Structure formats: C-alpha cells, structure tokens
Amino acid sequence: MSGERLFISLVCPECGAELKGGAPARVFLCMACAKAFVMDRFPESMRLIVLKPTIAPQAKIFHVPFFKIDGRFRFSAPDEHKVRAWSNMNPLRVIYYPAFPNLRNLYSEDLTFRYAMGLDGVETDDERKDISFVDGTRAPGNFDTIARLVWLAHLDRVADVTGAEAEFTVSGVDYCLVPFERAEDGLKELMLGLTLKGFAELAPNE
Numbered sequence: 001m002s003g004e005r006l007f008i009s010l011v012c013p014e015c016g017a018e019l020k021g022g023a024p025a026r027v028f029l030c031m032a033c034a035k036a037f038v039m040d041r042f043p044e045s046m047r048l049i050v051l052k053p054t055i056a057p058q059a060k061i062f063h064v065p066f067f068k069i070d071g072r073f074r075f076s077a078p079d080e081h082k083v084r085a086w087s088n089m090n091p092l093r094v095i096y097y098p099a100f101p102n103l104r105n106l107y108s109e110d111l112t113f114r115y116a117m118g119l120d121g122v123e124t125d126d127e128r129k130d131i132s133f134v135d136g137t138r139a140p141g142n143f144d145t146i147a148r149l150v151w152l153a154h155l156d157r158v159a160d161v162t163g164a165e166a167e168f169t170v171s172g173v174d175y176c177l178v179p180f181e182r183a184e185d186g187l188k189e190l191m192l193g194l195t196l197k198g199f200a201e202l203a204p205n206e
C-alpha cells in the first residue's frame with residue numbers, strides 16, 4: 001500500500017458533470033441537473049432546491065442542507081381533551097430536517113419547528129451558480145419516522161402524547177439548501193433572521 005488516498009471522481013449519471021461534495025459528504029450534488037445523490041443509494045437521487053434569502057446578507061452567503069419532508073400527519077387518541085388541544089394548534093407545514101452534522105441538537109430541532117411554521121411561500125434560486133455549501137453528512141432513510149417524531153414533539157407542547165396513535169405518510173423529500181451567513185456570535189440564517197449561537201463547526205466545503 002502506498003498510503004496515498006484513492007480519489008474516485010463521482011459523475012452525474014444524467015449529464016456527466018462532476019458531482020460536488022467534500023470529503024465527509026454522503027450526499028453529492030449536480031448543480032446542472034438540480035439533483036442530490038445519496039451515496040448509499042447511488043444512482044437514486046432527490047430534487048435539489050436552493051432557497052433565495054428573504055433577509056439581506058451582510059456577509060458571504062453559504063448554504064446549509066436540510067431534507068425537506070412533505071407529507072400528511074394523522075393522529076388520534078382515546079382522550080378527547082387531548083385531541084381538541086392538538087386540533088387547536090398551528091399545524092406544522094413542511095418539515096426541514098438537518099442533513100448536516102447535528103452537533104447541537106437543541107438548536108437544530110428548534111430550527112425544524114421554526115421552519116415548519118414560518119417557511120411558507122419561499123422563493124427558490126434556480127440559477128444555483130457559484131454557491132458554496134456545507135456537506136450533507138446524514139442519509140436517513142426513515143423520513144416517515146423522523147416526521148412523525150417531530151409532529152409528536154410539537155403536539156406534546158400542549159398535551160402529553162402518551163396514548164396517541166400517530167402516522168406520517170411521506171409524499172416527497174427534496175434536498176434543500178438554506179442560505180446562512182457568519183455572524184459575530186454564531187451563524188445567522190437568512191430566511192427568518194434567526195441567529196444560532198455557536199455552531200462554528202458548520203462551514204462550507206471549500
């Protein structure tokens with residue numbers, strides 16, 4: 001063994017372009033075809049979407065990946081009070097689940113809730129030119145379970161979910177790049193204007 005690393009260049013099965021992604025990536029991107037390839041399941045792909053910031057950037061933008069999970073949640077419980085309390089809650093819309101190294105679970109879970117409530121009618125950047133991004137390092141296959149657990153955590157805020165029967169049916173998953181910038185005390189995401197304190201380890205792959 002020479003000790004040198006072997007680099008295998010990954011190319012898009014549709015257009016032949018080199019796929020983009022750094023060393024730790026498990027998800028690789030073709031910007032031309034707007035597709036995200038999960039290595040464990042290559043050549044299967046997801047649609048790649050890039051969100052346009054709604055907040056004017058103050059620094060260089062880089063993008064942070066999320067799995068954007070669409071679908072339908074159903075629940076029932078023997079206790080009518082609970083069902084009524086849950087029915088009065090604002091429903092979650094699309095679930096944005098982090099595809100990046102989730103080192104500060106609390107923040108990213110909170111971001112998932114904030115996005116589920118607040119990221120409606122956002123515009124996409126269909127040019128996708130010269131964008132830098134954080135590598136997707138997770139490749140979860142159980143999106144229905146993830147979405148169901150996010151929903152249960154949401155419902156649990158108004159009434160204990162013990163005894164609830166819940167089911168989430170996924171109708172589609174996209175790979176979604178969300179614009180961020182570096183702020184003095186952490187990272188600022190440019191959709192709702194939230195600053196995530198710390199998070200210094202989250203950096204684009206250049």
Ligand SMILES: [Zn+2]
Pocket residue numbers: 012013014015016017030031032033034
């Ligand atoms: Zn391609």
